[in-house]
Amino acid sequence: MKRRSVLFLALAVPALLFGTTVIPMGLEKLASVSTHIVEARAVRSVSQWNAEHTLILTYTNFEVRRTLKGETPHTILVRQLGGTVNGISQRVAGVRHWRPGDEAVLFLQPSSIPDGALVVTGLMQGNFLMRHTPQGQIFVSNGMPEVSEFHAATSEVTSYRGNKLRLEDLESRIQKAVRK
Amino acid sequence: MMIRGVKLSVICMVVALAAVALLYNVPAHSYLPQGSAAGGVFLPEIWGTVPVPIEISTNTTGAKLLGNTSFLTVIQNSLATWNQAPNFQSPLGSPTTSTTQVPDGSNLICFCTSGVVFNQNDGTLALTVTTTSGSIILGASIFFNPNPTGVCFATDNSVSSCANGTDFVQDLQTVATHEIGHFIGLDHSAVVRATMYPFAPALETQLSWDDVAGASLLYPKAAADVGTGAISGTISMTGAVFGAHVFANSNDSNNPFGAFPAIRKSPIGILSDTSGNYTITGLPPGDYDVFAEPLDGPVQDSNVNWALDFGLGSVETDFTTGFH
Numbered sequence: 001m002k003r004r005s006v007l008f009l010a011l012a013v014p015a016l017l018f019g020t021t022v023i024p025m026g027l028e029k030l031a032s033v034s035t036h037i038v039e040a041r042a043v044r045s046v047s048q049w050n051a052e053h054t055l056i057l058t059y060t061n062f063e064v065r066r067t068l069k070g071e072t073p074h075t076i077l078v079r080q081l082g083g084t085v086n087g088i089s090q091r092v093a094g095v096r097h098w099r100p101g102d103e104a105v106l107f108l109q110p111s112s113i114p115d116g117a118l119v120v121t122g123l124m125q126g127n128f129l130m131r132h133t134p135q136g137q138i139f140v141s142n143g144m145p146e147v148s149e150f151h152a153a154t155s156e157v158t159s160y161r162g163n164k165l166r167l168e169d170l171e172s173r174i175q176k177a178v179r180k
Numbered sequence: 181m182m183i184r185g186v187k188l189s190v191i192c193m194v195v196a197l198a199a200v201a202l203l204y205n206v207p208a209h210s211y212l213p214q215g216s217a218a219g220g221v222f223l224p225e226i227w228g229t230v231p232v233p234i235e236i237s238t239n240t241t242g243a244k245l246l247g248n249t250s251f252l253t254v255i256q257n258s259l260a261t262w263n264q265a266p267n268f269q270s271p272l273g274s275p276t277t278s279t280t281q282v283p284d285g286s287n288l289i290c291f292c293t294s295g296v297v298f299n300q301n302d303g304t305l306a307l308t309v310t311t312t313s314g315s316i317i318l319g320a321s322i323f324f325n326p327n328p329t330g331v332c333f334a335t336d337n338s339v340s341s342c343a344n345g346t347d348f349v350q351d352l353q354t355v356a357t358h359e360i361g362h363f364i365g366l367d368h369s370a371v372v373r374a375t376m377y378p379f380a381p382a383l384e385t386q387l388s389w390d391d392v393a394g395a396s397l398l399y400p401k402a403a404a405d406v407g408t409g410a411i412s413g414t415i416s417m418t419g420a421v422f423g424a425h426v427f428a429n430s431n432d433s434n435n436p437f438g439a440f441p442a443i444r445k446s447p448i449g450i451l452s453d454t455s456g457n458y459t460i461t462g463l464p465p466g467d468y469d470v471f472a473e474p475l476d477g478p479v480q481d482s483n484v485n486w487a488l489d490f491g492l493g494s495v496e497t498d499f500t501t502g503f504h
Contacts, residue, residue: 025303054283055309081309089312091214093362096485112299122303129482131494143482 025122027170031177034107034121036070038062039130039171042098043075047083050113056090058083059117060098062106068171069178070108078106079117095124096143103130105140105170130167138167214367215315217490220454225365226398228316231273234259237290239279243326245291245352246342247335252277254335255289258356258385262364265387266405266440267396267462271364281326287319287363289356291326298325305331306355308362322359324352337383351383366394370425370479373446378483388446389430392437393462406436412459415472420456423486423495425449425475428460428468436464451475451486451495473501 031037040062047058058080064072080097082090098104107126108118120126128140215224240251256275263270278284281293298304305328311319324333332342333352342349361376369376374390387395396408411428415421427449437443452458452472460470474497481487481495 052283054285056311081307087313088318091310091312092307093214093310093367096482096488099488109299119299121299124482125303141480141482143480 025125027173028177030107030121030126031174034109036072036108037068037174038064038072039066039105040064042100042102044100047085049085056083056085058097068174077117079111079119104128140165140167140170214365223315224398225312225315225317227271230271232271233273233287234275235278235286235288236275237280238277239281240291242293243291244332246332246339248338249335254353255356258353258360261357262360265392265395266437267401269399269401271399283321289322291324293326306359308359317365320363322363353385354383357385365398368484371427371447371449378479386442386444388444390446390448392443393448397461406464408462408464410459410461415452415456417499421452421496422454423475424452424472426452426458426472428463428470430466430468432466454490469503471503474499
């Protein structure tokens with residue numbers, strides 16, 4: 001979107017991530033409010049109805065490769081809204097379910113219900129999917145346009161620098177944030 | 181990068197009824213509807229039974245909600261915004277009211293205090309959960325977070341600050357109008373001026389051309405209010421480009437939807453399919469420039485899950501913007 005993005009961003013002045021509507025959080029904020037931050041690989045997912053049979057929840061097992069904040073076992077369980085059970089699907093716009101083999105840096109919090117799972121901080125914001133380039137680099141993105149440049153007080157985005165971040169840059173910023 | 185087979189002028193080219201019927205039977209591989217692609221053919225999700233019963237809970241106990249206008253009125257206004265859209269046969273029924281704050285299996289719009297997973301500090305303001313079987317929508321609910329961190333909701337423009345003086349004031353109708361777009365089956369749009377654009381302005385309650393195109397694709401009026409046409413083509417480089425954002429931008433100053441209140445002029449866009457094909461529908465008569473750009477920001481594939489809909493890992497973004 002290189003040639004048009006300047007014009008469009010000038011028109012946009014985006015404030016909140018819509019529907020699923022969330023308040024964009026910068027990396028440092030995400031790191032601050034998350035109890036666990038891990039680099040992990042999705043192994044398998046299972047979807048099931050909640051106890052009230054009103055919502056489908058998807059639980060994904062992750063193999064933890066590296067822990068950047070908190071203490072985690074070798075495998076963790078992460079819950080997301082939506083999924084498919086017996087041919088019935090529930091979808092929440094903007095929430096992407098992991099496929100086996102997906103790699104991500106995950107910012108996590110304990111679940112508000114006693115199911116032993118963790119949840120992604122900021123619904124989908126703490127889910128930085130990893131992508132390998134043919135040149136051997138690894139980029140990560142959570143689908144947010146430069147969240148660190150968002151200013152809630154003025155609802156302005158002061159600059160747009162793209163949303164690709166190198167894995168080592170992300171981890172460096174996490175480590176700085178965690179040390180504070 | 182090339183764009184082939186593009187028609188740059190759409191001059192009353194299709195009788196509206198025939199156009200929408202044709203386009204609906206041949207899904208336009210558009211990112212606008214929610215849906216999935218079985219065997220490479222994108223199937224949009226639509227409500228199976230209409231009119232759709234809707235329940236609005238008027239109980240806003242505990243909600244960070246300010247303003248002189250009631251929650252019920254704001255939601256009714258948001259529903260009316262969609263119901264009045266041109267060329268759109270709304271599937272939405274007249275809402276009933278309740279006082280529940282717990283999801284009850286109905287098509288509920290509420291400030292729900294339990295039964296919905298709003299975690300602390302997750303910044304979530306609202307969720308729309310759509311339940312489907314195949315490409316049929318069975319149910320949907322819109323849940324507003326009663327106590328979002330750092331934000332309060334305003335029901336009208338009488339609110340200039342939140343109760344604590346520091347939280348961000350978010351217009352409720354702006355959020356509700358977007359969520360109702362999901363409720364009827366629309367996904368996010370990469371068109372910045374669209375209501376279904378994933379990143380919300382503080383205040384925007386009017387639909388755009390892009391929103392009307394999506395809504396009328398899903399639920400076309402038998403006798404269209406405004407005749408529209410389509411532009412089709414193929415995006416290719418060395419091979420087909422999958423997931424390019426292709427949009428048509430009008431060069432005319434007129435607004436054929438001007439007779440309808442508050443339909444904002446905007447580009448109308450879609451995404452290319454696995455063969456690089458695209459069809460932009462719902463275009464009012466006029467001259468258009470057609471652009472193809474990578475879906476690499478501000479809207480990305482993770483905002484629309486286009487690749488996942490086709491069972492693929494990612495869309496093609498390794499090209500620069502081109503236009504005809």
